[in-house]
Amino acid sequence: MTQSKEVSKVENREVQAQQPEPRRRDVWLRPPVDIWEDDKGITVKADLPGVSPERLDIEVDGNNLVIEGEVEVPMSEGMEALYADVNVTRFRRSFTLSSELETDNIDAQLKNGELTLRLPKKAELQPRKIEVKVAA
Amino acid sequence: MLDVISHIEQDLFSRFARMQEEMERFFAGVPEVAGIRSAAVGTYPAVNIAASPEQVDVFVFASGLDPEKLEVSLQQNLLTIAGERRAEVPEGAQVYRRERFNGSFRRVMTLPEDVDPDQVEANYKDGVLHVVVKRREESRPRKIEIH
Numbered sequence: 001m002t003q004s005k006e007v008s009k010v011e012n013r014e015v016q017a018q019q020p021e022p023r024r025r026d027v028w029l030r031p032p033v034d035i036w037e038d039d040k041g042i043t044v045k046a047d048l049p050g051v052s053p054e055r056l057d058i059e060v061d062g063n064n065l066v067i068e069g070e071v072e073v074p075m076s077e078g079m080e081a082l083y084a085d086v087n088v089t090r091f092r093r094s095f096t097l098s099s100e101l102e103t104d105n106i107d108a109q110l111k112n113g114e115l116t117l118r119l120p121k122k123a124e125l126q127p128r129k130i131e132v133k134v135a136a
Numbered sequence: 137m138l139d140v141i142s143h144i145e146q147d148l149f150s151r152f153a154r155m156q157e158e159m160e161r162f163f164a165g166v167p168e169v170a171g172i173r174s175a176a177v178g179t180y181p182a183v184n185i186a187a188s189p190e191q192v193d194v195f196v197f198a199s200g201l202d203p204e205k206l207e208v209s210l211q212q213n214l215l216t217i218a219g220e221r222r223a224e225v226p227e228g229a230q231v232y233r234r235e236r237f238n239g240s241f242r243r244v245m246t247l248p249e250d251v252d253p254d255q256v257e258a259n260y261k262d263g264v265l266h267v268v269v270k271r272r273e274e275s276r277p278r279k280i281e282i283h
Contacts (some may be wrong), residue, residue: 014168032235036225047236049181049197049263073195073264078188083245085182086197113199113263 005108028092041120049113180237197262218242
């Protein structure tokens with residue numbers, strides 16, 4: 001079942017004069033992506049195995065696109081790891097977008113751990129075919 | 137002029153030799169224990185294996201698979217997982233990145249000896265293939281009653 005995901009926009013936060021939070025040293029996996037562009041926009045496909053729609057977070061902050069997901073696999077009592085290729089449980093990847101993309105209309109679909117993002121180009125910036133009229 | 141060329145070549149060679157030396161020193165400390173069937177680090181797809189007294193769980197991280205084309209087979213304690221993963225890009229599009237795996241894969245792993253090949257279950261969810269193999273009854277730790 002393919003599920004649509006809402007893309008959240010990060011609003012401008014007010015800078016507060018407070019004690020800054022200590023930075024956590026996060027380690028994450030970089031998911032492999034395929035990215036291509038056609039006349040209508042840009043498509044990003046990312047492999048996020050183990051990430052369910054509830055654990056997927058896609059944000060657009062200014063012109064920065066951030067994809068984050070948490071891996072969850074069914075664990076049972078008394079389980080011990082014997083071998084692990086995957087020993088980090090978080091995916092993260094970000095891209096800077098350009099202004100001709102419509103960040104309000106990003107479409108995100110997650111199916112079987114495969115994320116498909118469609119970033120449409122603003123309508124007026126899509127290449128338009130110019131009709132050549134033949135003079136009578 | 138020949139002088140200059142030979143000098144450059146020597147420089148490059150010695151730099152590579154030094155790099156190789158450093159790498160050998162780095163890896164020398166790690167004991168090389170590789171299962172004869174083991175896959176190189178980074179082989180697609182990534183696999184995690186966990187065990188509990190009752191069962192062995194194998195997690196294969198492979199997004200976008202067609203479960204119909206997946207082959208999971210267990211012979212004694214040798215588990216083979218093979219399949220195909222299509223990651224195609226439309227014709228005529230301008231491609232910027234092509235990092236995802238596209239093609240056939242096969243991974244073979246040796247599980248603990250007491251797994252029961254008649255008790256295997258597999259399901260595929262959110263891009264993870266989860267294979268559960270129960271361990272043989274006789275070898276499971278039994279609680280000894282003290283009277």
